[in-house]
Amino acid sequence: MNCKRYEIGNGLSLVHIKTERFKSARLTLSLTLPLDRDKTPVRSMLMSTGFLGTERYPDFRSVCSRAEELYAVDVSDFNLMRGDLQILGLTATMLGEDYMTEEDRKNDFSILSGVFELFSEIVLRPLYRESDVETEKINRMNRIKARKNNAFGYAKLRFNKKMFEGEPSEQTLNGELGQLESICREDLVAGREELCRVSRAEFFYCGTEDAERIASLIKESFGACFEQASDTREQFVKRRADSVKEIEESGVYRQGNLLMGFRTGVVLDDPEFYAVELMNHIFGDGTSSKLFANVREKKSLCYFCASSYDEERGVIVVGAGIDNDDRTAAVEEILRQLDEIRRGNITDAELEAARESIENDCRAAEDHPSDYEDFARIERLFGGPRTIEEYRRGVLSVTREQIAEAARRITLDTVYFLKGTLADGEEDDYE
Amino acid sequence: MNNAAHVSTRLRERYYKIKHESGLTVLVFPKKLTTFHAILGVDFGSGDLSFVQNGKKVMLPTGTAHFLEHKLFDSEDGTNSEERFSAMGAEANAYTSYATTRYLFSATKCFDECLAELLSMVFNPYFTKESVQKEKGIIEQEIAMYDDDPYERVMESCLGAMYSQSGIRESICGSAESIAKINADVLYQAYSAFYHPQNMILSVCGDVTPDQILRTVDRELGGKSFPVCASGIPFSEPDRVITQRVEQRMNVARPIFFMGVKDKIVPTGTESVRRSLVMTVLNNMLFSGTSELYNRLIDERLITPSFSFGYSSGRLGSMNYFSGSSDEPDTVAERLRNEMRDASLGKLSRDDFVRCRRSLLASYYRAFDSSAVIADDIMYSYVSSNTDPFVVPDIIESISFEETADTAAAVFGDPDKIALSLLLPMS
Known part of the structure; x- marks a missing residue:
C-alpha cells in the first residue's frame, strides 16, 4: 500500500493510504507530548472524559448513540507511552460509504463527515463536568488499585519502577493515587488548552477517499486549533547497565x-x-x-x-x-x-x-x-x-x-x- | 465431491463449501488479501469428558482435549510442526474451547506447504510416555497462570454453579491432579474417538482457489482410513441453575462479579444462530453504552467501563453473562435482575430495537476485512452451526421487535436461571 505524509498547515499533518482493499476505513488522530511527571496523569484523562459529554452530545449515552447512527462506527480513545513520549488520541473504524443504504446515499449522509465531527466534539468541545471528572478519576483510581489483579502485569509494573528508577519512563500514564486525588475540572480544561498548544497533531487515514477530501475535512473540523509543535526529541537512553x-x-x-x-x-x-x-x-x-x-x-x-x-x-x-x-x-x-x-x-x-x-x-x-x-x-x-x-x-x-x-x-x-x-x-x- | 459456490451480492463476496470424500467439510473463501488464514477444527472440546466407542463407555480426565491440542504439534521424528511453520514464516497456533479444538496458521507465502503441514500435523498423531510427561510441566504452569487470573476464576465458578451435567462446568486446562492421570494411551483414545474428518471442518480465507485446497487435502488425506467416530453421551441439563450464588476470596483490589443466565440449549442450526443474533440485539438495547441502565450504573459509580456482557451458545450450554468489578456487586446484580425482569415483561423500546438491529448489521459487514476473522469467526462458526454465513444479514433484518420481546421473556423471565459468582478481596 502506498503511504504518504502531507503537511496541511496549522500544525496538522496527515498520513494517507488510498485503497479499495477493505470494506471499512480507519481514521486516527494522534497527539504527542513529552512525558511530564506532573501533567501526564491529567492528560491521560482528557480523551476518556471527553467521551462523557460534549457541547452537541451532552452525555456518554448521546456520544454512543451518535456512533451507532454512523453505522456503528467503532470509536475509541487511546493513551500510550512510547519512549519518553505520551501519545493520546482517538481512533475510528467505520463502514465504507458504499455499504450505506440507498436512502442515506440519496440524502448525502456521510459517515466520514460524521466521524470528523464526533472527533472534534470530543477533542475541542468537551464539557468536562465536575461529576464526569470525578467519575473518570474514580475509574482510574480503581484501575490503579486493581493493578495487582493481573499477576504478570503487576510484576511488569514493579520491574519498570526498579529498572527505570530516576529515568523519565519510570512513571506510569495514570500516575499514582495521590496525584489523581487532587485533579479537578479546571486541570482538565487547562490541560486540553495546553494539549492544543504543545502537542504534535497528526491524522492517519486508510480507505477509499482521496487525501484532498480528508485534508479538507481536517481543516473544516479542526481549522487552526493546534499550534505548530516542534518535532524535537529528547529521548533518554542508557547505553549500558552499571551493575545488575x-x-x-x-x-x-x-x-x-x-x-x-x-x-x-x-x-x-x-x-x-x-x-x-x-x-x-x-x-x-x-x-x-x-x-x-x-x-x-x-x-x-x-x-x-x-x-x-x-x-x-x-x-x-x-x-x-x-x-x-x-x-x-x-x-x-x-x-x-x-x-x-x-x-x-x-x-x-x-x-x-x-x-x-x-x-x-x-x-x-x-x-x-x-x-x-x-x-x-x-x-x-x-x-x-x-x-x-x-x-x-x-x-x-x-x-x-x-x-x-x-x-x-x-x-x-x-x-x-x-x-x-x-x-x-x-x-x-x-x- | 459436492462443490457448491455461495454468492452474496450484498456483501460482494463468495465462498465454496465442499464435502471431501474423507468426510471433511472444506470451506474456501477467496479474498484478495496478502494474508492466508486456515483453520482446522474438530468438534471435540474440553467439555467432552465421556463417550461411547465400540459399545464401551469411556471417561476422560479433565483437561484431555487441551492436552491433546498441545501434543499434536509433535512429530514422530522428534521435530515439531512449530519449527516447520516458522521456517515458512507462518504463525501457527491452536486453542481449545469447551466444545471445539481448533488448529490454525496465518501466512503470507508458501500457502500450499503450510496447509499440508497443518493437515499432516493433525492427522498424524505421535505421543510417547516421555513427551507426555514433559508437557505436564508446561501445562501445570499454564494452569497456575489461569489460577492467578481473577476473571477466569470468577467465570469458572459461575459455570460450576450453573451446570450440573454439562462438561462446561470443568476448567478447560484441567487441574494438576487431573492432568497427572493423562498418558499417551488416554490421548490416543480421545484422538481415535473424535479426530475423524467427518467430525471436522477446514476453513480457509485468502488469495486461493478451491482446486488448490482440494489438491492438498487429497494428498494428505487420500487413502487414509479412519476409525468409526465415537458418539458423545447425551446429558440432560436442568433448566435452572444449581446454586444461585457462590463466593470466593482472592488477592483482588475490589469485588469482581460474573453473572450467568442459563438458557436452553438450542440444537445447532439456523434457529440457534437466530437466537444468538436476537440476544445480541437485546443485550445492546439493555446493557450497552447507549442504554439507560448502563449510564445510570456508571453515573452512580456502581460499575466501571470494563463492564462486559454477551450471549454465548453451543451444544454444551447456552447463557447470557455479565462481568465487571464493583464495590457493591450485589446492588449491580439486583439492578441487572430488575432490568431483565422488566424486559421479560415487554418493557422494551422500539427505537432502541431499530438502532441496535441496524448497528449489528453494520458490524457484520465490517467483519469481512480480515482473513482470520472470515475463516474463523464467520465461516467456521456459522457453518459449524449449519448456517450459511451469507444469510446472516437476512436473518438480522428479519428479526422483529415482537420476536425480541418474546426472546427476552424466554431467556430473562425466570430468576431461578440466574447464578451470581463473586470474587471478594481477602480482607
Whole structure:
C-alpha cells in the first residue's frame, strides 16, 4: 500500500493510504507530548472524559448513540507511552460509504463527515463536568488499585519502577493515587488548552477517499486549533547497565513471575538497530526462538517465556511465568541462550525462521492499516527506517556475526522476581 | 465431491463449501488479501469428558482435549510442526474451547506447504510416555497462570454453579491432579474417538482457489482410513441453575462479579444462530453504552467501563453473562435482575430495537476485512452451526421487535436461571 505524509498547515499533518482493499476505513488522530511527571496523569484523562459529554452530545449515552447512527462506527480513545513520549488520541473504524443504504446515499449522509465531527466534539468541545471528572478519576483510581489483579502485569509494573528508577519512563500514564486525588475540572480544561498548544497533531487515514477530501475535512473540523509543535526529541537512553540489580518481592499468587531487563545500547536511529531487532527475534520473539525452544519446550520450565525489544529506549525485556522453585534454573537458562547467541551459535534454521518471521510481518502489514499507522508515527517521532520496505531490507541484510556482536554489547541491568506465596493446591477461600 | 459456490451480492463476496470424500467439510473463501488464514477444527472440546466407542463407555480426565491440542504439534521424528511453520514464516497456533479444538496458521507465502503441514500435523498423531510427561510441566504452569487470573476464576465458578451435567462446568486446562492421570494411551483414545474428518471442518480465507485446497487435502488425506467416530453421551441439563450464588476470596483490589443466565440449549442450526443474533440485539438495547441502565450504573459509580456482557451458545450450554468489578456487586446484580425482569415483561423500546438491529448489521459487514476473522469467526462458526454465513444479514433484518420481546421473556423471565459468582478481596 502506498503511504504518504502531507503537511496541511496549522500544525496538522496527515498520513494517507488510498485503497479499495477493505470494506471499512480507519481514521486516527494522534497527539504527542513529552512525558511530564506532573501533567501526564491529567492528560491521560482528557480523551476518556471527553467521551462523557460534549457541547452537541451532552452525555456518554448521546456520544454512543451518535456512533451507532454512523453505522456503528467503532470509536475509541487511546493513551500510550512510547519512549519518553505520551501519545493520546482517538481512533475510528467505520463502514465504507458504499455499504450505506440507498436512502442515506440519496440524502448525502456521510459517515466520514460524521466521524470528523464526533472527533472534534470530543477533542475541542468537551464539557468536562465536575461529576464526569470525578467519575473518570474514580475509574482510574480503581484501575490503579486493581493493578495487582493481573499477576504478570503487576510484576511488569514493579520491574519498570526498579529498572527505570530516576529515568523519565519510570512513571506510569495514570500516575499514582495521590496525584489523581487532587485533579479537578479546571486541570482538565487547562490541560486540553495546553494539549492544543504543545502537542504534535497528526491524522492517519486508510480507505477509499482521496487525501484532498480528508485534508479538507481536517481543516473544516479542526481549522487552526493546534499550534505548530516542534518535532524535537529528547529521548533518554542508557547505553549500558552499571551493575545488575536483583530484586525479589512477593505477592499472593500461585505462580512466580520473572522479568529480566537488558540494556542493548541501541535505539531506532542507530545503525546497529537492525542487528538488535533480528537478534531479539532469535533470542525470544516467537515459537522459533531460543527461549521458546529451550526454556519452555526442552526444560518445561514455563508456559510462556518471551523477549521484546523496546527500540525507543534500547531495552530488551524477557518475561516468564514459572514455579517459584525454578527461578534459578530459568535465569540460568535464559542467560545461557543469550551466551549462545554471543558466541555465534545460531543455527541456519533459527536465523532463517527469524528472517521469515520478520518478512511475514512486513507483508502481513498490507492487511493491517494499524501497522502502517504505528510505523509512520514512530518514524516521525523517533527516526529509524522510513518505510516498511526499508525496515525489511535493513533486517534482511544483517549477518550472523552482526547478530552475535549485538548480543555481546547487551548488558544485564535488572532481574526482578515476583514470588507467588500461595502453595500448590492450597485453596484461597471458597464458600 | 459436492462443490457448491455461495454468492452474496450484498456483501460482494463468495465462498465454496465442499464435502471431501474423507468426510471433511472444506470451506474456501477467496479474498484478495496478502494474508492466508486456515483453520482446522474438530468438534471435540474440553467439555467432552465421556463417550461411547465400540459399545464401551469411556471417561476422560479433565483437561484431555487441551492436552491433546498441545501434543499434536509433535512429530514422530522428534521435530515439531512449530519449527516447520516458522521456517515458512507462518504463525501457527491452536486453542481449545469447551466444545471445539481448533488448529490454525496465518501466512503470507508458501500457502500450499503450510496447509499440508497443518493437515499432516493433525492427522498424524505421535505421543510417547516421555513427551507426555514433559508437557505436564508446561501445562501445570499454564494452569497456575489461569489460577492467578481473577476473571477466569470468577467465570469458572459461575459455570460450576450453573451446570450440573454439562462438561462446561470443568476448567478447560484441567487441574494438576487431573492432568497427572493423562498418558499417551488416554490421548490416543480421545484422538481415535473424535479426530475423524467427518467430525471436522477446514476453513480457509485468502488469495486461493478451491482446486488448490482440494489438491492438498487429497494428498494428505487420500487413502487414509479412519476409525468409526465415537458418539458423545447425551446429558440432560436442568433448566435452572444449581446454586444461585457462590463466593470466593482472592488477592483482588475490589469485588469482581460474573453473572450467568442459563438458557436452553438450542440444537445447532439456523434457529440457534437466530437466537444468538436476537440476544445480541437485546443485550445492546439493555446493557450497552447507549442504554439507560448502563449510564445510570456508571453515573452512580456502581460499575466501571470494563463492564462486559454477551450471549454465548453451543451444544454444551447456552447463557447470557455479565462481568465487571464493583464495590457493591450485589446492588449491580439486583439492578441487572430488575432490568431483565422488566424486559421479560415487554418493557422494551422500539427505537432502541431499530438502532441496535441496524448497528449489528453494520458490524457484520465490517467483519469481512480480515482473513482470520472470515475463516474463523464467520465461516467456521456459522457453518459449524449449519448456517450459511451469507444469510446472516437476512436473518438480522428479519428479526422483529415482537420476536425480541418474546426472546427476552424466554431467556430473562425466570430468576431461578440466574447464578451470581463473586470474587471478594481477602480482607
